[in-house]
Amino acid sequence: MKKNWWKIIAVVFVLYTIIAGFLLKVPAQPILHESIRNLYFHVPMWFSMMTILFVSLWNSIKYLSKSNIESDLLASQAAHTGMLVGALGLITGSIWARYTWGAWWVADTKLNGAAITMLIYLAYFVLRGSIDEEQKRARISAVYNIFAYVMLVVFLMIIPRMNDSLHPGNGGNPGFNKYDLDSNMRMVFYPAVTGWILFVVWIFTLRVRLEKVKRKIYLND
Amino acid sequence: MSTLKRFLILLVLAFCSGSMFAQAMQSATQAPVEMATGLYQSGKIYVVVAVVAIIFIGIVTYLILLDRKISKLEKEVQNK
Numbered sequence: 001m002k003k004n005w006w007k008i009i010a011v012v013f014v015l016y017t018i019i020a021g022f023l024l025k026v027p028a029q030p031i032l033h034e035s036i037r038n039l040y041f042h043v044p045m046w047f048s049m050m051t052i053l054f055v056s057l058w059n060s061i062k063y064l065s066k067s068n069i070e071s072d073l074l075a076s077q078a079a080h081t082g083m084l085v086g087a088l089g090l091i092t093g094s095i096w097a098r099y100t101w102g103a104w105w106v107a108d109t110k111l112n113g114a115a116i117t118m119l120i121y122l123a124y125f126v127l128r129g130s131i132d133e134e135q136k137r138a139r140i141s142a143v144y145n146i147f148a149y150v151m152l153v154v155f156l157m158i159i160p161r162m163n164d165s166l167h168p169g170n171g172g173n174p175g176f177n178k179y180d181l182d183s184n185m186r187m188v189f190y191p192a193v194t195g196w197i198l199f200v201v202w203i204f205t206l207r208v209r210l211e212k213v214k215r216k217i218y219l220n221d
Numbered sequence: 222m223s224t225l226k227r228f229l230i231l232l233v234l235a236f237c238s239g240s241m242f243a244q245a246m247q248s249a250t251q252a253p254v255e256m257a258t259g260l261y262q263s264g265k266i267y268v269v270v271a272v273v274a275i276i277f278i279g280i281v282t283y284l285i286l287l288d289r290k291i292s293k294l295e296k297e298v299q300n301k
């Protein structure tokens with residue numbers, strides 16, 4: 001129990017978000033209406049994706065400096081987990097876009113940037129799958145992973161801010177400025193982000209432990 | 222670990238106090254926008270909350286079981 005306290009925090013925070021996210025008052029906004037509550041669920045997906053992919057990047061750098069194969073395992077499992085939440089973020093964003101912007105997908109810098117980021121990471125798995133030799137695979141994919149994270153920052157944070165975008169938080173879009181100041185939403189949003197990040201880290205540790213057991217069995221045989 | 226715990230508690234407290242301060246400063250001048258007040262009056266929003274909460278609890282239970290299974294597996298592999 002002692003080392004599992006953070007998993008409990010994750011569950012409690014997300015559960016709190018689900019209950020408070022539906023029931024607490026939110027600012028009344030045209031077009032958005034009640035869908036403003038998606039902020040508590042859609043946005044944390046991207047926050048946790050960036051966090052877990054940063055863990056992946058960190059382990060790739062660690063691999064390059066120490067050449068410990070365990071770092072490579074951590075990096076690849078973190079990237080896998082990141083793709084899970086990234087996919088959820090894309091799908092939920094698409095649904096939200098359909099009922100606020102009127103289309104499942106619009107050619108927007110933020111949306112296309114997110115899609116390109118996912119493709120860049122899919123290429124990471126293709127690269128890994130195409131090299132048999134363990135150390136070589138670890139080294140080449142670690143280098144690629146650093147490039148991938150830089151591209152993520154460029155496509156998700158820099159380019160959308162340099163262009164006009166429908167998506168809030170970019171360009172000259174005032175859509176969410178009101179709730180940028182709304183304290184009611186912050187009281188749910190911050191626990192939501194913390195909770196989901198911890199939750200995703202939990203899934204990541206499960207993946208890592210499973211892979212380690214697999215490796216051990218494999219090496220014993 | 223304890224520094225991390227302390228940091229987390231500090232973080233939560235900071236958020237709470239910050240939001241209370243901001244609440245006091247909020248102005249209430251806004252054009253009326255149609256919201257789901259009817260849904261709240263009928264009280265059926267709680268049904269949705271219950272459904273989503275149960276789905277989440279289900280997933281968490283699944284993860285806990287998975288966690289335990291992997292722990293067992295780890296012990297087995299170590300004893301080999």
